[in-house]
Amino acid sequence: MTSYESRVMKRFWIQTMAVILASFAFWILVVAPRRSVHAAMQAGNGQAVGGQQYIMVMGSDGTLARTLSTDTSGRLNVNNSNVAGSTDPCMSSSVLKSSSVINVTSATTTALVAVSGTKSVYVCGLSITIAPSATSADTATIEYGSGTACATSPTALTGAFGAGDLTTAAPPLFVTLADPGTSMTAPSGNGICLLSAGTTVNIQGIVQWVQQ
Numbered sequence: 001m002t003s004y005e006s007r008v009m010k011r012f013w014i015q016t017m018a019v020i021l022a023s024f025a026f027w028i029l030v031v032a033p034r035r036s037v038h039a040a041m042q043a044g045n046g047q048a049v050g051g052q053q054y055i056m057v058m059g060s061d062g063t064l065a066r067t068l069s070t071d072t073s074g075r076l077n078v079n080n081s082n083v084a085g086s087t088d089p090c091m092s093s094s095v096l097k098s099s100s101v102i103n104v105t106s107a108t109t110t111a112l113v114a115v116s117g118t119k120s121v122y123v124c125g126l127s128i129t130i131a132p133s134a135t136s137a138d139t140a141t142i143e144y145g146s147g148t149a150c151a152t153s154p155t156a157l158t159g160a161f162g163a164g165d166l167t168t169a170a171p172p173l174f175v176t177l178a179d180p181g182t183s184m185t186a187p188s189g190n191g192i193c194l195l196s197a198g199t200t201v202n203i204q205g206i207v208q209w210v211q212q
Contacts, residue, residue: 011187035140088181089210090124097124104207105194111149112207113192121186128205132164132170138198139163144186150193157184
């Protein structure tokens with residue numbers, strides 16, 4: 001073999017090895033991770049949502065889980081979507097929030113969010129004012145329960161807001177729950193209610209919620 005042929009063969013093998021190494025790197029960095037995710041989904045580690053399989057990953061904020069899925073071409077998609085029972089719907093931008101007006105002027109139990117089948121209720125925010133009474137404290141307690149106006153198995157979610165406020169000279173009491181996520185939850189098959197007490201009751205406000 002001449003020196004020229006030796007140089008040609010050497011160049012050939014160098015180029016061949018470069019192609020092999022590049023292919024190996026592509027497999028390790030791109031193909032293998034996608035195949036692993038796809039295999040995990042096929043094994044049933046994810047759950048079906050609208051015919052798709054997904055697995056859960058945590059977001060950079062450390063609190064909100066995202067869904068990681070693959071399309072028909074094997075491309076990865078990261079979605080900031082809500083999955084019932086797995087993520088906080090109050091923190092999900094993909095979930096529309098509902099609200100109920102609070103207007104209570106008697107000592108009673110008032111339904112804020114009615115029972116809907118087996119759905120749970122997530123309270124995302126609450127703001128109320130409690131006007132003082134001359135004879136007894138006007139109080140508001142948030143509770144959950146089943147049946148009409150939480151009549152069955154009512155369970156308190158808060159203490160009695162407004163307890164100890166007895167005089168008409170006192171200013172209204174302001175109560176606000178504005179957590180970044182869910183403030184309180186009614187279990188599956190329950191609604192959210194406000195239990196009011198007092199002689200001259202005047203409780204006004206709004207509650208924001210998700211039911212799913």
